[in-house]
Amino acid sequence: MDGDGETLANLLREERRFPPPPEMAAAANAGEDAFRAADADGDAFWAAAAARLEWAEPWTQVRDWSRAPFARWFTGGRLNVAANCLDRHVRDGRGDRVAFHWEGEPGDTRTLTYADLKDEVCRAANALLELGVRAGDRVALYMPMIPETVVAMLACARIGAPHTVVFGGFSAEALRGRILDCDARVVVTADGGYRKGAASALKPAVDEALEQCPDVRSVLVVRRTGQDVGWTDGRDVWWHDLVGAQPAEHEPEAFDAEHPLYIMYTSGTTARPKGILHTTGGYLTQVAWSHWAVFDIKPEQDVYWTAADIGWVTGHSYIVYGPLANGVTSVLYEGTPDTPHQGRWWEIVQKYGVTILYCAPTAIRTFMKWGEEIPGRFDLSSLRLLGSVGEPINPEAWMWYRHAIGSDRCPVVDTWWQTETGAHMISPLPGAATLKPGSALRALPGIRAEVVDDTGKPVPNGSGGYLVLTEPWPSMLRTIWGDEQRYIDTYWSRFPGYYFAGDGAKKDEDGDIWLLGRVDDVMNVSGHRISTTEVESALVSHPRVAEAAVVGAADATTGQGIVAFVILRGDGGGDTPDGELAAKLRAHVAKEIGPIARPRQILVVGELPKTRSGKIMRRLLRDIAENRPLGDVTTLTDSSVMDAIRDGLPAAA
Numbered sequence: 006m007d008g009d010g011e012t013l014a015n016l017l018r019e020e021r022r023f024p025p026p027p028e029m030a031a032a033a034n035a036g037e038d039a040f041r042a043a044d045a046d047g048d049a050f051w052a053a054a055a056a057r058l059e060w061a062e063p064w065t066q067v068r069d070w071s072r073a074p075f076a077r078w079f080t081g082g083r084l085n086v087a088a089n090c091l092d093r094h095v096r097d098g099r100g101d102r103v104a105f106h107w108e109g110e111p112g113d114t115r116t117l118t119y120a121d122l123k124d125e126v127c128r129a130a131n132a133l134l135e136l137g138v139r140a141g142d143r144v145a146l147y148m149p150m151i152p153e154t155v156v157a158m159l160a161c162a163r164i165g166a167p168h169t170v171v172f173g174g175f176s177a178e179a180l181r182g183r184i185l186d187c188d189a190r191v192v193v194t195a196d197g198g199y200r201k202g203a204a205s206a207l208k209p210a211v212d213e214a215l216e217q218c219p220d221v222r223s224v225l226v227v228r229r230t231g232q233d234v235g236w237t238d239g240r241d242v243w244w245h246d247l248v249g250a251q252p253a254e255h256e257p258e259a260f261d262a263e264h265p266l267y268i269m270y271t272s273g274t275t276a277r278p279k280g281i282l283h284t285t286g287g288y289l290t291q292v293a294w295s296h297w298a299v300f301d302i303k304p305e306q307d308v309y310w311t312a313a314d315i316g317w318v319t320g321h322s323y324i325v326y327g328p329l330a331n332g333v334t335s336v337l338y339e340g341t342p343d344t345p346h347q348g349r350w351w352e353i354v355q356k357y358g359v360t361i362l363y364c365a366p367t368a369i370r371t372f373m374k375w376g377e378e379i380p381g382r383f384d385l386s387s388l389r390l391l392g393s394v395g396e397p398i399n400p401e402a403w404m405w406y407r408h409a410i411g412s413d414r415c416p417v418v419d420t421w422w423q424t425e426t427g428a429h430m431i432s433p434l435p436g437a438a439t440l441k442p443g444s445a446l447r448a449l450p451g452i453r454a455e456v457v458d459d460t461g462k463p464v465p466n467g468s469g470g471y472l473v474l475t476e477p478w479p480s481m482l483r484t485i486w487g488d489e490q491r492y493i494d495t496y497w498s499r500f501p502g503y504y505f506a507g508d509g510a511k512k513d514e515d516g517d518i519w520l521l522g523r524v525d526d527v528m529n530v531s532g533h534r535i536s537t538t539e540v541e542s543a544l545v546s547h548p549r550v551a552e553a554a555v556v557g558a559a560d561a562t563t564g565q566g567i568v569a570f571v572i573l574r575g576d577g578g579g580d581t582p583d584g585e586l587a588a589k590l591r592a593h594v595a596k597e598i599g600p601i602a603r604p605r606q607i608l609v610v611g612e613l614p615k616t617r618s619g620k621i622m623r624r625l626l627r628d629i630a631e632n633r634p635l636g637d638v639t640t641l642t643d644s645s646v647m648d649a650i651r652d653g654l655p656a657a658a
């Protein structure tokens with residue numbers, strides 16, 4: 006949080022205000038009435054939200070917090086998530102509505118109606134059953150952005166087998182760790198997917214990961230690119246052979262509201278990713294309600310697009326479960342924003358008449374860099390609402406988004422949430438809120454957020470502190486897979502009774518919330534969480550590295566960039582980095598974790614700044630990485646270390 010003083014002061018000088026467009030206010034799905042209802046009776050509010058879904062058995066209790074911090078929601082209720090996302094729409098005459106306009110990166114397309122998707126999901130559910138998958142068994146997915154990814158997730162949900170989707174950009178090593186942690190026995194993957202104009206392989210990473218996962222018995226492989234793949238007979242089976250041969254009928258079974266739906270791994274402050282567990286009834290309730298309210302979804306008219314990867318929670322909640330539960334038409338795009346040209350997103354908006362776009366500030370800042378003439382070449386008049394997620398959006402990026410993409414008409418909703426929260430927590434409701442560029446405003450109806458000081462006391466308006474959530478919410482994580490103690494320690498111990506989000510925040514004079522970024526050793530690169538320790542462990546696993554310290558430094562495009570300070574082993578210590586070694590170390594991190602974790606900069610140093618108790622003072626390294634005068638160095642064992650580091654660095658550092 007160092008250096009935030011200035012950021013804070015700048016943010017609080019932000020005085021532009023944008024009231025809701027009158028047409029949107031007049032027809033809004035949710036507004037002040039929702040806040041009033043939730044304030045009057047939170048349980049009744051969430052019960053009404055749950056009633057938007059179809060339950061096979063009613064619940065007997067809305068929230069059970071008697072075993073806090075282990076929550077149960079909608080106790081006794083039973084439902085099937087896939088049937089809620091598909092079957093009821095088909096049954097009620099919405100089968101012909103398009104569920105997904107899928108656009109492959111090379112320009113191939115597929116249109117899937119709700120009826121098509123239901124048939125495919127039933128086939129895939131039958132295929133998983135044939136592979137021996139039963140309710141409760143974990144299935145790992147390592148997929149590109151293709152319709153089969155959605156199909157596989159819903160097929161798992163349909164038979165009650167929790168999925169764990171591993172982002173296709175992660176390494177074999179990362180995949181292996183996740184498969185082992187949740188003990189998945191079946192993996193669904195593809196030969197590859199298209200990225201940056203070329204086929205990018207996935208299957209080799211699965212093969213490599215499985216060399217050390219003896220319990221995985223089946224790998225279901227989608228043919229997407231047609232590239233050559235290695236094959237293990239008896240283990241590997243083609244999706245088109247197995248799924249294609251199945252009947253399109255499958256009777257969905259209703260599962261308990263607390264039945265596990267999925268595990269999503271995310272970085273914490275240690276090297277080992279945490280398996281965040283989400284369950285069925287509360288998750289779908291809040292995801293569906295928030296999607297409907299925050300994006301003001303009108304299922305008959307809207308064409309909704311979350312431009313994110315399904316391998317992150319954003320994709321789970323707002324590409325798959327929320328949009329399908331609400332029966333809206335979505336866009337699903339496989340590739341990168343600049344393939345084959347920098348206007349690709351805007352071409353897609355124009356082609357499908359996208360009305361609501363949801364993406365990350367890092368993308369917005371990239372588009373800013375490319376220039377507003379690029380979106381200016383396309384007809385974006387279908388857009389009516391814009392959303393932002395993943396990291397703090399600076400007021401200038403917010404203004405650019407509203408202006409260059411939203412033609413100065415579309416509200417921008419800045420949605421704060423996390424893998425752990427499952428759904429939006431702090432966000433404007435676009436038909437009700439007067440927007441402030443850069444602020445997520447206040448907690449949504451039914452959600453309680455606070456900003457507290459070191460001792461857990463709420464700070465007065467105009468001050469900053471730590472963001473906490475003071476009441477349980479339906480889509481909250483239930484635990485960390487296999488590690489209840491870590492769940493308690495990570496989220497519920499810093500401020501007893503409150504959920505500690507790990508973010509710094511400020512309340513302005515109106516009590517509205519401004520998010521300021523992580524306060525722990527977690528970096529946020531392009532809206533993705535990466536732990537400093539995870540990258541440090543990867544670096545130290547390289548034979549040339551003796552010690553490493555990693556910090557997130559402000560980056561104009563990606564929010565934060567990873568800067569690594571390394572001490573080399575033996576002869577190399579104290580050298581200036583030769584470019585070749587730095588390149589090798591960057592590649593090593595990419596191989597260990599994935600390309601998103603590749604450091605922006607690697608600096609070789611002779612020593613690291615440490616406190617007397619031996620803790621690395623990342624704060625000082627961040628000062629260096631961000632070109633700031635050093636903060637307080639009095640707790641350093643040896644303050645000359647910092648001079649040595651600074652003197653030894655290339656000018657650009």
Ligand code: WT7
Pocket residue numbers: 271318319393394395396397398419420421422423424425445506507508520521522523529532533534
């Ligand atoms: C962390 C959660 C939520 C899905 C994508 C990321 C940061 C998220 C915002 C926002 C400021 C934000 C926080 C949070 N973050 N949204 N609107 N404004 N910061 O999910 O990987 O679990 O990361 O992302 O630091 O703690 P995630």
